[in-house]
Amino acid sequence: MTGSGQESTHRTIERVARESYGRLVAYLSSHTRDVASAEDALSNALIAALTAWPQSGVPQNPEAWLLTSARHSLIDHIRHQRVAETSEPTVLLLREEPKMMTLSADFPDERLKLLFVCAHPAIDPAMHTPLMLQSVLGLDAMRIAHAFLVSPTTMGQRLVRAKTKIRDAGIQFEVPQERELPQRLDAVLEAIYAAFGIGWDDMAGVDQRGRNLAEEAIWLARVLLELMPGEAEVHGLLALMLYCEARRSARRGPDGRYIPLLEQNHGLWSRPLIEEAEQQLAQAASRGRAGRFQLEAAIQSVHAERARTGRTEWSAIAMFYEQLAFISPTLGTHTGHAAAVGKANGPEAGLAVLDRIHRDDVSTYQPYWAVRAHLLQLQGKTSEAADAFDRAIGLAEDEAVRQFLLQRRG
Amino acid sequence: MQFALLVFESPVAFAARNSDESDAYLGAWRAYHKALLEAGVLVGGNPLQAPETATTVRIKDGKRNVQDGPFADTKEQLGGFTILELPSLDAALDWAARCPAASSGAVEVRPVSVEYLRKVTG
Numbered sequence: 001m002t003g004s005g006q007e008s009t010h011r012t013i014e015r016v017a018r019e020s021y022g023r024l025v026a027y028l029s030s031h032t033r034d035v036a037s038a039e040d041a042l043s044n045a046l047i048a049a050l051t052a053w054p055q056s057g058v059p060q061n062p063e064a065w066l067l068t069s070a071r072h073s074l075i076d077h078i079r080h081q082r083v084a085e086t087s088e089p090t091v092l093l094l095r096e097e098p099k100m101m102t103l104s105a106d107f108p109d110e111r112l113k114l115l116f117v118c119a120h121p122a123i124d125p126a127m128h129t130p131l132m133l134q135s136v137l138g139l140d141a142m143r144i145a146h147a148f149l150v151s152p153t154t155m156g157q158r159l160v161r162a163k164t165k166i167r168d169a170g171i172q173f174e175v176p177q178e179r180e181l182p183q184r185l186d187a188v189l190e191a192i193y194a195a196f197g198i199g200w201d202d203m204a205g206v207d208q209r210g211r212n213l214a215e216e217a218i219w220l221a222r223v224l225l226e227l228m229p230g231e232a233e234v235h236g237l238l239a240l241m242l243y244c245e246a247r248r249s250a251r252r253g254p255d256g257r258y259i260p261l262l263e264q265n266h267g268l269w270s271r272p273l274i275e276e277a278e279q280q281l282a283q284a285a286s287r288g289r290a291g292r293f294q295l296e297a298a299i300q301s302v303h304a305e306r307a308r309t310g311r312t313e314w315s316a317i318a319m320f321y322e323q324l325a326f327i328s329p330t331l332g333t334h335t336g337h338a339a340a341v342g343k344a345n346g347p348e349a350g351l352a353v354l355d356r357i358h359r360d361d362v363s364t365y366q367p368y369w370a371v372r373a374h375l376l377q378l379q380g381k382t383s384e385a386a387d388a389f390d391r392a393i394g395l396a397e398d399e400a401v402r403q404f405l406l407q408r409r410g
Numbered sequence: 411m412q413f414a415l416l417v418f419e420s421p422v423a424f425a426a427r428n429s430d431e432s433d434a435y436l437g438a439w440r441a442y443h444k445a446l447l448e449a450g451v452l453v454g455g456n457p458l459q460a461p462e463t464a465t466t467v468r469i470k471d472g473k474r475n476v477q478d479g480p481f482a483d484t485k486e487q488l489g490g491f492t493i494l495e496l497p498s499l500d501a502a503l504d505w506a507a508r509c510p511a512a513s514s515g516a517v518e519v520r521p522v523s524v525e526y527l528r529k530v531t532g
Contacts, residue, residue: 149503363449364504393438394445399513406437 009054016062017046021138022223024067026110028074030173035117035135036163037077038070045069067107111136112227113173115220119187120171127162128191129198134159136223137216147198147213185228189237189293192220196241214248217241232287236294239280243300246273258400266307274304292328295320299336314344331357331365339371347378366395370405377408385409412453412495412522413502419489419515424460438510445508446494451501455492486515493522 021042028038045066059065118131130148133139145155165171176184196217221238228234250268253259281301284294299320306312321337334357342350354372362368373388389409396402426435446452464480480487489511496502499519506517 149507150500364445387444390441390444391448393441394443395508397507397512402438402441402510402513403434406434406441409437 006054009058010050012058012062013046013049013053016049016066017138020063020066022111022114022136023109024063024070025135025138026114027067027107028070029135030110030113032074032078032167033171033173034163034167035114036160036167037074039135041070041074041077042066044073109227110173111223112175115188115224115227116176116184117166117171117173119184119191120166121184121187122169122171123162123165124158125187125190127158128187129194130155130159131162132191132220133195133213133216135163136220139216147195185231185233188224189233192217192224193237193241193293195220196244214241214245218245230287232284232289233291233293235280235284235287236291236297239277239284239297240293240300242273242277242280243297243304246270246277246304252400256400258398258404260404261303262312269304269307271307274307277301277304290323290327292324295324295327299324312343314340318344331361331368335365335367335371338375342371342375342378347375350375351379364395366392366397369395373405373409411497411524412493413499414520414522415455415492415494415502415506415509416488416518416520417490417492417509417511417515418486418518419511420486423511423514424487424489427460435510435514442508442510446492446505451494451496451505453493453495455490457490458488460489461487489515 024042025035025038028041029035032038048069049062049066053059053062114136115132118135119128123131130144133144134141141156141159142152144159145152148155150158175181196214198213218238218241221234221241225234225238246269247261247264249270250264250266251259277297278301281294281297284297299317302313302316302320318337318340321333321340324333325337334353338350338353340350341353351372354368354375357368369388369392373385373392376385376388379385386409389405393402393405393409396405423435426433429436443452461480466477466479466481468475468477492509494502494505496505499521502519502521506512506519509517511517
């Protein structure tokens with residue numbers, strides 16, 4: 001085979017791995033509940049594909065090929081384990097084998113179950129997002145560790161521990177019952193949004209890891225939407241992330257300078273992404289069930305309006321924040337609310353909202369201090385504003401944000 | 411528990427120390443120091459003079475070997491250290507990420523070894 005032919009085979013393998021990873025891991029682990037073994041089996045299959053496909057050509061149904069190969073590897077693994085209690089899941093798995101040999105493209109998509117397993121209440125919430133990134137999207141521990149600011153070894157160990165817990169604690173691969181569904185779905189949405197948040201906070205364009213993680217989060221939300229098309233909040237989450245993503249290239253000047261939302265050139269916002277976000281938000285609204293992510297998306301849609309009208313309707317934003325504070329009374333919500341009220345009704349009103357937050361809760365919360373500094377500056381309280389600016393600068397992680405605030409502080 | 415943040419700085423960052431009060435890097439450090447104080451996590455620490463002032467001592471074959479310059483010949487050099495009292499490594503990593511030197515140099519985070527201290531001090 002020629003070099004370029006080989007290259008295209010490698011690209012095919014990469015593409016299939018990306019598109020099918022989660023489907024295959026979910027299906028392989030749904031009977032055994034053993035995510036780690038399913039992942040190992042799939043990596044073996046991918047390695048086998050790297051050797052076989054350049055020689056024999058890419059099979060007609062690459063996903064089925066990978067599944068068959070991974071299944072063999074998994075069965076070998078279970079046989080070699082020779083553990084006494086390999087009884088039920090193994091037998092199930094083996095009994096299905098003949099059917100698998102003549103596998104067609106359609107095997108059940110178990111990714112939804114896998115998503116719910118990753119965000120199960122028995123799993124440490126801090127591990128929900130890393131688990132999803134690894135088992136549904138196939139990201140390696142190194143990359144996940146980078147994004148989460150821990151060493152690859154530590155992240156690797158935490159992932160192994162979480163997967164062992166899934167296997168041993170009797171967590172079922174199932175979509176939760178109606179009664180539990182809203183709460184369990186929230187955990188899944190939270191975990192996806194957390195991945196996006198990491199991609200979002202990390203604005204430094206120097207390394208691309210942040211950007212990629214935001215894209216992975218959007219991909220996860222699309223997967224979830226495909227599996228649960230009727231859930232308003234899934235539409236809401238996707239809309240929210242698309243609005244933010246649409247503004248990405250406007251967030252930095254050519255020199256890397258940080259540009260706050262209000263000063264962004266809206267000509268740089270992505271029109272197609274905003275349009276898609278609008279559609280998603282409309283879909284959500286048609287379900288008639290409000291929720292946190294829909295409200296956050298609604299706030300972003302008001303910001304997006306500026307591209308059409310040239311102005312920002314702050315009273316509408318303040319109102320959405322007020323509703324949001326009932327559903328999701330987080331520091332972020334209160335701070336955003338204060339900023340919007342400050343814009344709509346003046347700095348005193350904004351500071352009054354900020355003062356409702358307990359000071360102990362914000363000693364390390366950067367946005368609070370940035371908003372406070374801004375509002376105090378508008379009031380002309382220069383020295384108090386400078387103090388608040390210092391806190392905001394001292395808590396900032398991003399060099400460009402730091403520079404921006406230092407300049408504002410004067 | 412206590413963590414040490416070992417601050418490694420670039421030559422540019424060391425040079426910035428000679429600038430006047432309005433320097434952005436200096437301003438960032440002032441703000442960072444204030445944030446540490448206000449959060450109530452600062453135990454101690456100090457900046458060190460530039461690596462050119464370093465002298466490294468070893469005893470080889472019973473003789474003093476004194477070398478002009480720092481121990482390691484790297485681009486980024488130890489510029490100071492901070493000891494923080496924090497509940498977890500994750501919290502220490504958050505503070506390391508906020509450190510102005512993390513953007514241009516590097517910040518190494520290490521837990522203070524209480525066990526070893528006990529062995530040494532008896």
